[in-house]
Amino acid sequence: MFDSEFVYELCVCRWAELAWPPESASTPTANGARTDRPYIVARQLGTRNRRWDTIIIEADAGALADRAAFGDRELDSDLLHIVQHAPADWAWYREALPEPDYPWRYVREAIHRAADRGVLENRKNGNRIEIKRIAPYPDWFERLIVIENKPDLDASAARQLSSQLEHDVDTGLADEVWVATGRTDSRVEPALLEALPVEAGILLTDFADGVDADSISVEWYPTALQPTHAEGYRTSRRLELAERAYGRGWRTYHETMRPDCRYFQLRRHGRGLLPWCAAKSRHQSAATCGSSCADFEPEPPAWRMKAWPLAGGPGAGIKRLLADRRQRENR
Numbered sequence: 001m002f003d004s005e006f007v008y009e010l011c012v013c014r015w016a017e018l019a020w021p022p023e024s025a026s027t028p029t030a031n032g033a034r035t036d037r038p039y040i041v042a043r044q045l046g047t048r049n050r051r052w053d054t055i056i057i058e059a060d061a062g063a064l065a066d067r068a069a070f071g072d073r074e075l076d077s078d079l080l081h082i083v084q085h086a087p088a089d090w091a092w093y094r095e096a097l098p099e100p101d102y103p104w105r106y107v108r109e110a111i112h113r114a115a116d117r118g119v120l121e122n123r124k125n126g127n128r129i130e131i132k133r134i135a136p137y138p139d140w141f142e143r144l145i146v147i148e149n150k151p152d153l154d155a156s157a158a159r160q161l162s163s164q165l166e167h168d169v170d171t172g173l174a175d176e177v178w179v180a181t182g183r184t185d186s187r188v189e190p191a192l193l194e195a196l197p198v199e200a201g202i203l204l205t206d207f208a209d210g211v212d213a214d215s216i217s218v219e220w221y222p223t224a225l226q227p228t229h230a231e232g233y234r235t236s237r238r239l240e241l242a243e244r245a246y247g248r249g250w251r252t253y254h255e256t257m258r259p260d261c262r263y264f265q266l267r268r269h270g271r272g273l274l275p276w277c278a279a280k281s282r283h284q285s286a287a288t289c290g291s292s293c294a295d296f297e298p299e300p301p302a303w304r305m306k307a308w309p310l311a312g313g314p315g316a317g318i319k320r321l322l323a324d325r326r327q328r329e330n331r
Contacts (some may be wrong), residue, residue, distance in 0.1 A: 051325035074247025172227030210270015
């Protein structure tokens with residue numbers, strides 16, 4: 001149905017935003033029903049060795065509200081090191097913070113970045129830099145779920161995907177691993193279930209009539225993963241992923257595309273909005289939508305000079321619309 005896995009991925013993200021967790025609250029899952037937890041949906045995040053299509057961060061409601069004190073942007077690993085250990089009262093940063101495994105000069109740079117963003121207070125006391133927290137950094141996220149999106153998952157593709165899922169199962173950075181694939185007229189082939197790790201869940205999708213809460217059903221439930229990494233490594237990596245999801249969400253795809261092209265549009269598909277190329281009359285992908293596209297044509301200057309509802313041109317309006325939708329869902 002779709003012209004690229006990229007567009008399929010956007011549909012899965014929108015469904016997750018509408019209907020996570022799958023099925024009803026009474027359906028058994030690896031760790032019980034979770035309908036009362038807020039959650040954040042992101043895409044294309046991962047570690048140096050692994051990147052996932054869709055990521056769902058389940059959070060603690062009260063702690064998530066406390067996280068808002070540190071702004072809407074993500075906190076990288078250097079900033080996390082500081083805000084997690086910043087003292088309640090003024091103290092010299094080298095006495096307040098744990099010894100890093102990198103030079104202290106990088107810590108000083110991160111302190112200035114944190115102060116510029118308003119997530120930390122700092123001051124000079126003689127030749128020493130003192131710091132104080134603006135608030136305790138909360139333990140806000142609880143579970144991390146990843147979904148691999150394969151719209152056409154045949155037996156050969158399942159075998160290729162199997163090694164990636166086995167890596168996810170072995171490392172245990174995620175709490176649950178799922179595979180989303182297009183529904184067919186028949187049940188999932190036994191070959192697919194045999195090729196994929198038994199710990200991975202399987203979601204069957206049907207976006208033919210648009211994206212809504214009923215677009216996906218569960219074919220196979222996942223099991224809880226047993227982590228093999230050291231707890232310190234696992235905790236820090238999971239928190240970094242959660243922070244990146246918090247800051248980016250999944251609607252940032254316009255940053256790698258060209259919404260300022262006169263042919264770039266958004267089209268409604270059920271309860272989702274998908275990018276559409278009027279020049280090619282199809283959904284485009286981030287890989288094909290750029291200045292190298294032969295059909296790329298910048299918006300006329302007259303468009304960008306118009307007032308509301310364009311206010312800078314259709315491309316600027318699309319960026320605002322996607323940003324507003326992300327903020328609305330986060331609220």
